[in-house]
Amino acid sequence: MDKQAAEPQERRIDHFFSFPGARADRWRELHAAAREWEQGRGDATQMRALLEGIEAYEGFFAYPGGQLLASLRQRIDAGQAGAAATLAQRLSESILTRSYKSDAEDWDSGEILSDPPPGLNTPTLSRDQHHRPYFEMLVVAPGAVSRGRNIIEQMRRLRRSEDAFTYEAVPVGSFEDAIIAIILNPAIAAVTIYEGFAHDSTAPVPVLRDFLASAKLDAAHIAGDDLPLSLADALKRIRPELDIYLLSDRHVERLAGDLRASSVRRVLYSVEELLELHLCVLEGIDDRFRTPFFDNLKKYAMRPISTFHALPIARGKSVFKSDWIRDMGEFYGLNIFLAESSATTGGLDSLLEPTGNIKLAQEMAARAFGADHVFFVTNGTSTSNKMVHQALVAPGDIVLLDRNCHKSHHYGLVLAGGQPLYIDAFPMTEYSMYGAVPLSAIKQALLELKAEGRLDRAKMVDLTNCTFDGHIYNTRRVMEECLAIKPDLIFLWDEAWFGFARWSPFLRPRTAMGAADAISAWMRDPASVEAYEAQQKELGKKPSIEKLLETRLIPDPRQIRLRVYQTNSTHKSMSALRQGSMLLVRDVDFASVEAQFHEAVFTHASTSPNQQLIASLDVARRQMELEGYGLVANAIEIALDIRKEVNAHPIISKYFRVLGVPEMIPAKYRSAGFVDFLTPGADWEDQVRSMHEDEFCLDPTRMTLVCGTAGFDGTQFKKLMADDYDIQFNKTSRNSVLLQSNINNTRSDVANLIRVLLEISRKIETDLAKGGENAAATFAARVKSLMTDVPDLPNFSHFHEAYRWDAGKTTPEGDMRSAFYSAYYAEGCEYLPLDSPDVDTRLKSGPEMISANFVIPYPPGFPIMVPGQVISKETIDFMRKLDVKEIHGFERAKGLKLIRPDHAKDHIRK
Numbered sequence: 001m002d003k004q005a006a007e008p009q010e011r012r013i014d015h016f017f018s019f020p021g022a023r024a025d026r027w028r029e030l031h032a033a034a035r036e037w038e039q040g041r042g043d044a045t046q047m048r049a050l051l052e053g054i055e056a057y058e059g060f061f062a063y064p065g066g067q068l069l070a071s072l073r074q075r076i077d078a079g080q081a082g083a084a085a086t087l088a089q090r091l092s093e094s095i096l097t098r099s100y101k102s103d104a105e106d107w108d109s110g111e112i113l114s115d116p117p118p119g120l121n122t123p124t125l126s127r128d129q130h131h132r133p134y135f136e137m138l139v140v141a142p143g144a145v146s147r148g149r150n151i152i153e154q155m156r157r158l159r160r161s162e163d164a165f166t167y168e169a170v171p172v173g174s175f176e177d178a179i180i181a182i183i184l185n186p187a188i189a190a191v192t193i194y195e196g197f198a199h200d201s202t203a204p205v206p207v208l209r210d211f212l213a214s215a216k217l218d219a220a221h222i223a224g225d226d227l228p229l230s231l232a233d234a235l236k237r238i239r240p241e242l243d244i245y246l247l248s249d250r251h252v253e254r255l256a257g258d259l260r261a262s263s264v265r266r267v268l269y270s271v272e273e274l275l276e277l278h279l280c281v282l283e284g285i286d287d288r289f290r291t292p293f294f295d296n297l298k299k300y301a302m303r304p305i306s307t308f309h310a311l312p313i314a315r316g317k318s319v320f321k322s323d324w325i326r327d328m329g330e331f332y333g334l335n336i337f338l339a340e341s342s343a344t345t346g347g348l349d350s351l352l353e354p355t356g357n358i359k360l361a362q363e364m365a366a367r368a369f370g371a372d373h374v375f376f377v378t379n380g381t382s383t384s385n386k387m388v389h390q391a392l393v394a395p396g397d398i399v400l401l402d403r404n405c406h407k408s409h410h411y412g413l414v415l416a417g418g419q420p421l422y423i424d425a426f427p428m429t430e431y432s433m434y435g436a437v438p439l440s441a442i443k444q445a446l447l448e449l450k451a452e453g454r455l456d457r458a459k460m461v462d463l464t465n466c467t468f469d470g471h472i473y474n475t476r477r478v479m480e481e482c483l484a485i486k487p488d489l490i491f492l493w494d495e496a497w498f499g500f501a502r503w504s505p506f507l508r509p510r511t512a513m514g515a516a517d518a519i520s521a522w523m524r525d526p527a528s529v530e531a532y533e534a535q536q537k538e539l540g541k542k543p544s545i546e547k548l549l550e551t552r553l554i555p556d557p558r559q560i561r562l563r564v565y566q567t568n569s570t571h572k573s574m575s576a577l578r579q580g581s582m583l584l585v586r587d588v589d590f591a592s593v594e595a596q597f598h599e600a601v602f603t604h605a606s607t608s609p610n611q612q613l614i615a616s617l618d619v620a621r622r623q624m625e626l627e628g629y630g631l632v633a634n635a636i637e638i639a640l641d642i643r644k645e646v647n648a649h650p651i652i653s654k655y656f657r658v659l660g661v662p663e664m665i666p667a668k669y670r671s672a673g674f675v676d677f678l679t680p681g682a683d684w685e686d687q688v689r690s691m692h693e694d695e696f697c698l699d700p701t702r703m704t705l706v707c708g709t710a711g712f713d714g715t716q717f718k719k720l721m722a723d724d725y726d727i728q729f730n731k732t733s734r735n736s737v738l739l740q741s742n743i744n745n746t747r748s749d750v751a752n753l754i755r756v757l758l759e760i761s762r763k764i765e766t767d768l769a770k771g772g773e774n775a776a777a778t779f780a781a782r783v784k785s786l787m788t789d790v791p792d793l794p795n796f797s798h799f800h801e802a803y804r805w806d807a808g809k810t811t812p813e814g815d816m817r818s819a820f821y822s823a824y825y826a827e828g829c830e831y832l833p834l835d836s837p838d839v840d841t842r843l844k845s846g847p848e849m850i851s852a853n854f855v856i857p858y859p860p861g862f863p864i865m866v867p868g869q870v871i872s873k874e875t876i877d878f879m880r881k882l883d884v885k886e887i888h889g890f891e892r893a894k895g896l897k898l899i900r901p902d903h904a905k906d907h908i909r910k
């Protein structure tokens with residue numbers, strides 16, 4: 001794509017930022033050079049240099065493997081330009097299309113190798129293996145370089161025709177190489193570790209080595225004996241889904257008893273049959289491949305069944321026999337009707353009381369996502385959130401939450417009767433959006449509740465991670481500091497967009513479950529109690545609120561009750577059908593609320609949940625466990641590509657820009673000094689440090705594209721792109737649109753986007769050139785209005801006194817439910833048109849205007865008024881400036897719906 005890729009730093013194998021595409025690029029480059037050479041340009045020296053670059057990496061991949069690479073080198077060395085070009089093309093195409101995974105011919109190097117070692121039937125992927133899913137197994141063994149070929153052949157000889165999957169071995173000889181291999185090669189799904197391998201790689205890997213040293217995983221920190229288990233542990237931390245097998249020829253029993261051996265799926269005595277290993281490996285894959293519900297649904301669909309229950313569409317007869325709706329059948333195909341059922345027996349299960357394959361599917365999802373329990377939800381995360389609120393929050397309980405969170409949280413609180421204590425996120429006024437909630441504001445609210453003796457009321461902290469625009473919390477730090485104030489606080493992390501993050505080692509520590517993992521490990525470490533006690537001593541008896549705010553608080557590991565919930569819209573970031581959502585539970589006290597969760601399921605789940613949705617949740621889990629790592633890495637790389645291409649393009653960047661970290665996150669929240677993904681010299685290590693330390697970081701896959709500088713408001717630009725170019729965006733703001741890359745994007749999508757942006761930019765240039773000074777002035781005025789005349793964002797004002805009967809003196813919570821139901825009594829309500837002078841009079845001299853309902857403009861999509869909230873001048877100003885059409889809860893003709901102040905106390909339910 002651009003020549004940056006030619007810089008030496010990106011050539012080093014420990015440059016992990018953009019590996020999926022970098023490999024493809026290297027092959028494409030080699031292929032192009034080979035063609036040039038064939039046509040008499042270029043020379044063998046250049047070819048050799050390119051091949052050397054490739055060889056540095058290819059040891060981490062099974063295909064094309066040593067033999068094919070050797071024949072390529074032979075052809076180059078022999079000056080056979082034509083033959084080299086043919087082979088380079090074959091290899092590069094196979095890698096780009098991934099055809100080697102199913103096509104035995106791609107592996108064929110027969111005619112070149114003069115004498116294949118006797119007894120080895122080299123290409124062994126036979127034709128009947130075409131539809132067997134393919135993966136690679138890393139083999140870490142001493143002398144892997146010299147013995148590599150043997151290892152590969154040894155593993156191939158284990159293949160049996162009845163195997164459900166097929167794999168190739170990737171041998172490496174050191175700890176460092178093993179780490180690099182599982183980072184670079186997403187096809188690796190299993191790892192076999194022999195004893196006796198080295199620590200250091202023979203390749204130059206300075207960044208990796210520094211990083212391992214900081215994690216105490218360098219040669220100096222690990223004793224030779226300890227290498228295998230330390231490696232298993234390290235690999236699991238990077239890719240927890242991998243199955244790890246340990247082959248040892250001594251103390252197998254003792255190894256198996258080591259605590260860290262929990263990272264290992266099976267310890268085998270290495271003189272035992274290798275076939276045993278082979279069977280274990282296949283079983284391990286099958287354990288991820290199995291989709292209990294989906295598998296049964298397929299079986300169910302194939303059975304001849306007469307139905308005498310509701311759901312006439314089941315089996316499709318009412319569709320396919322109809323003269324009038326047959327096209328629906330033709331469009332969807334027969335299977336979907338065969339798989340429709342209202343049965344919960346005969347191979348299916350009940351989502352409301354799962355005891356069979358749904359239960360199993362949920363347990364497998366829990367394993368995959370790092371939770372203790374998972375609930376499948378078929379009404380979207382909107383419902384998952386309401387379920388959590390209902391199950392955990394009782395009337396009067398206080399929930400601290402971001403006023404900008406998704407409306408399901410606000411409505412969940414109305415239903416549950418919990419009192420919201422709204423905390424404002426930091427504003428990004430220039431772009432008409434909010435960031436995330438600063439930890440200091442959360443701590444302050446908790447400390448104030450404590451000061452008033454009302455901390456026991458605070459039940460839950462509820463935050464959106466990441467936010468719509470990509471702000472990622474430091475989930476671990478937030479939970480630790482809050483737990484230092486209240487050790488049994490519950491956390492609900494709405495990760496509607498962020499479910500995929502589990503499969504990125506960069507992002508995982510910032511997920512709810514990743515942080516819960518880290519905190520659990522920290523709680524088991526004896527040093528943690530010491531750290532806590534040392535800090536207590538330092539803080540003294542009665543530390544002031546200021547002191548507590550500026551200290552990074554350490555909780556008492558002995559007191560913590562770790563109660564973490566996560567909801568995610570599986571359909572937003574993984575391959576689930578729309579509305580497929582999961583609710584993850586990691587709560588040491590879950591037993592005490594389990595019955596409440598069942599009530600919440602009964603309250604919110606349909607009694608006719610959709611079978612296809614449940615099946616797609618099951619399948620989405622399978623996909624992520626087997627290929628999630630590579631897919632997510634690809635999505636991240638694509639996002640970095642878009643960021644780079646847009647911001648560096650000489651014409652596009654005049655009118656458009658993807659906001660980087662500095663614009664999205666104020667420097668005070670970036671103590672680790674991370675600047676941006678695109679900063680020259682920025683390394684993945686900087687990013688890792690930022691992910692670890694900074695208060696907020698940015699999800700690279702969520703890209704705010706500023707279009708105001710091109711004279712478009714967000715809505716207008718989104719419509720233009722959809723109508724004229726078939727490119728769909730996510731949400732909009734006054735002067736930006738949000739682009740998102742996900743696991744289905746390819747580099748062609750990037751190319752298409754860039755092409756379109758260039759076309760639009762060129763058109764602006766031509767129009768400006770044609771229109772002369774007038775056009776330039778109009779354009780500049782339009783840009784100014786979009787970029788600088790932006791309305792101030794209204795913070796949450798406060799609840800009206802009437803709805804604060806149960807609130808603290810200094811803390812801002814309110815009885816939103818009573819206010820919500822006040823609006824049901826017409827005599828207690830009034831309407832005021834937004835532009836009426838009465839509005840201004842009341843702002844000036846009262847009585848206060850009390851909102852009767854939620855008012856949610858799209859964009860920005862957060863409630864600028866909630867029931868019982870006193871309407872401030874800022875809110876009115878914002879609404880009057882707002883030029884969006886869609887405002888939920890507001891009828892322009894009637895005006896603002898208000899609760900009459902003299903009626904405010906009428907319907908309070910104590």
Ligand SMILES: *Cc1c(COP(=O)(O)O)cnc(C)c1O
Binds near residue numbers: 468579
């Ligand atoms: C989309 C979204 C929801 C709701 O999820 P659905 O699956 O659409 O019901 C909840 N929270 C956030 C932050 C969201 O973005």
